Amino acid sequence: MAFVTGRLGRPLRSSLLQVVQLHLSRTMGASQEDFENAMNQVKLLKKDPGNEVKLKLYALYKQATEGPCSIPKPGVFDFVNKAKWDAWNALGSLPKETARQNYVDLVSSLSSPSESSSHVEPGTDQKTPGSEDVVVTSEDGITKIMFNRPAQKNAITTQMYREIILALEAASKDNSTITVITGNGDYYSSGNDLTNFTKIPPGGIEEVAKSGAVLLREFVDCFIDFPKPLIAVVNGPAVGIPVTLLGLFDAVYASDRATFHTPFSHLGQTAEGCSSYTFPKIMGPAKATEMLIFGKKLTAREACAQGLVTEVFPESTFQKEVWARLKAYAKLPPNAMKISKELIRSNEKEKLHAINAEECTILQGRWLSDECMNAIVNFLSRKAKL
Numbered sequence: 016m017a018f019v020t021g022r023l024g025r026p027l028r029s030s031l032l033q034v035v036q037l038h039l040s041r042t043m044g045a046s047q048e049d050f051e052n053a054m055n056q057v058k059l060l061k062k063d064p065g066n067e068v069k070l071k072l073y074a075l076y077k078q079a080t081e082g083p084c085s086i087p088k089p090g091v092f093d094f095v096n097k098a099k100w101d102a103w104n105a106l107g108s109l110p111k112e113t114a115r116q117n118y119v120d121l122v123s124s125l126s127s128p129s130e131s132s133s134h135v136e137p138g139t140d141q142k143t144p145g146s147e148d149v150v151v152t153s154e155d156g157i158t159k160i161m162f163n164r165p166a167q168k169n170a171i172t173t174q175m176y177r178e179i180i181l182a183l184e185a186a187s188k189d190n191s192t193i194t195v196i197t198g199n200g201d202y203y204s205s206g207n208d209l210t211n212f213t214k215i216p217p218g219g220i221e222e223v224a225k226s227g228a229v230l231l232r233e234f235v236d237c238f239i240d241f242p243k244p245l246i247a248v249v250n251g252p253a254v255g256i257p258v259t260l261l262g263l264f265d266a267v268y269a270s271d272r273a274t275f276h277t278p279f280s281h282l283g284q285t286a287e288g289c290s291s292y293t294f295p296k297i298m299g300p301a302k303a304t305e306m307l308i309f310g311k312k313l314t315a316r317e318a319c320a321q322g323l324v325t326e327v328f329p330e331s332t333f334q335k336e337v338w339a340r341l342k343a344y345a346k347l348p349p350n351a352m353k354i355s356k357e358l359i360r361s362n363e364k365e366k367l368h369a370i371n372a373e374e375c376t377i378l379q380g381r382w383l384s385d386e387c388m389n390a391i392v393n394f395l396s397r398k399a400k401l
């Protein structure tokens with residue numbers, strides 16, 4: 016990999032672009048035609064996607080067609096127009112092309128034949144394929160959100176971040192009592208799909224970093240605000256963001272096969288998921304440093320000893336024991352559980368949102384650094400067998 020060594024900067028950026036060519040079939044942005052098709056699909060939706068989604072669609076449409084919101088803010092009593100203005104204005108200076116792509120992705124997550132994760136009928140045992148990469152089911156008072164890309168070790172694509180946001184929003188309002196996140200296959204999740212960084216829009220890598228930071232902030236905010244008990248069923252190794260998010264869960268059950276790895280420095284990146292705050296709080300600054308700065312990988316038992324994991328189960332009985340326990344918990348009075356969660360978490364929320372915002376801003380800069388680009392080029396080169 017001669018092109019990733021030595022003094023970096025422009026040569027490294029062009030190296031990244033070279034590697035990106037190998038991924039182009041998956042990386043083309045939405046065309047005007049895709050956008051127009053998506054607008055038509057919205058009119059054909061069988062179910063009302065709900066006000067939150069409609070506001071998102073409105074905002075993305077305006078941003079994609081007119082650019083950043085520059086109209087005067089409606090008065091406080093003009094509720095509908097003010098909500099629309101707020102949604103549009105919240106997109107800030109998101110580039111038109113990114114808004115167009117986000118609009119197309121959002122519509123596609125809503126309008127696949129079986130419909131998206133946000134459309135799970137509460138209280139039913141219903142598999143919700145959507146993109147198939149995130150599967151949402153609801154049964155026995157438990158909504159289960161499952162990473163479902165086992166061949167890629169459940170690496171999380173930008174589409175999956177969006178689907179998980181929608182799934183969490185739906186789960187917060189459905190009939191279920193508790194919500195579980197787990198993985199299909201041998202991994203819980205290998206973290207951010209590193210090919211996310213290869214989808215280079217006309218605005219260049221800067222635009223990728225900017226829209227990534229906006230999406231990451233929204234994604235982590237959903238975990239901070241999630242109102243019901245949120246449980247991680249960690250069926251195997253976890254790398255990166257699925258590990259850091261664990262500090263925002265209410266309980267973490269792990270197979271003894273699971274490992275917990277945050278190789279941020281190796282990737283030229285920094286902590287996210289509020290872990291720069293939750294990890295030192297949970298395990299003390301010294302142990303948090305080993306994980307978040309030096310990238311020490313913990314076994315499930317070590318993570319349990321550090322307080323990141325609630326309990327470890329032998330792989331042979333993991334699924335049986337954990338689900339039996341969760342089914343029993345799901346029968347507890349839902350309102351009492353929600354109120355207790357609010358008591359435990361509410362005084363931290365404001366702080367967590369501020370930390371999330373800061374971590375995302377720092378990461379946006381990191382993603383443009385030579386250190387980070389070098390690591391991604393290395394990974395993609397290995398994948399592309401360069």
Ligand SMILES: CCCCC/C=C/CC(=O)SCCNC(=O)CCNC(=O)[C@H](O)C(C)(C)COP(=O)(O)OP(=O)(O)OC[C@H]1O[C@@H](n2cnc3c(N)ncnc32)[C@H](O)[C@@H]1OP(=O)(O)O
Nearest residue numbers: 166167168170205206207208209210227230231254255256
């Ligand atoms: C909106 C943006 C938000 C960004 C938020 C930021 C988050 C930070 C992070 O999450 S950092 C963590 C990033 N993850 C990694 O660095 C892990 C990278 N993957 C690996 O190191 C390895 O794949 C492994 C250790 C997870 C598994 O190794 P193993 O040898 O067992 O398996 P393979 O490498 O052959 O993997 C099988 C295929 O899966 C693809 N793959 C695995 N992980 C990722 C990933 N994170 N991104 C993209 N692709 C991934 C791998 O490339 C193989 O694909 P192939 O069969 O097509 O070659």
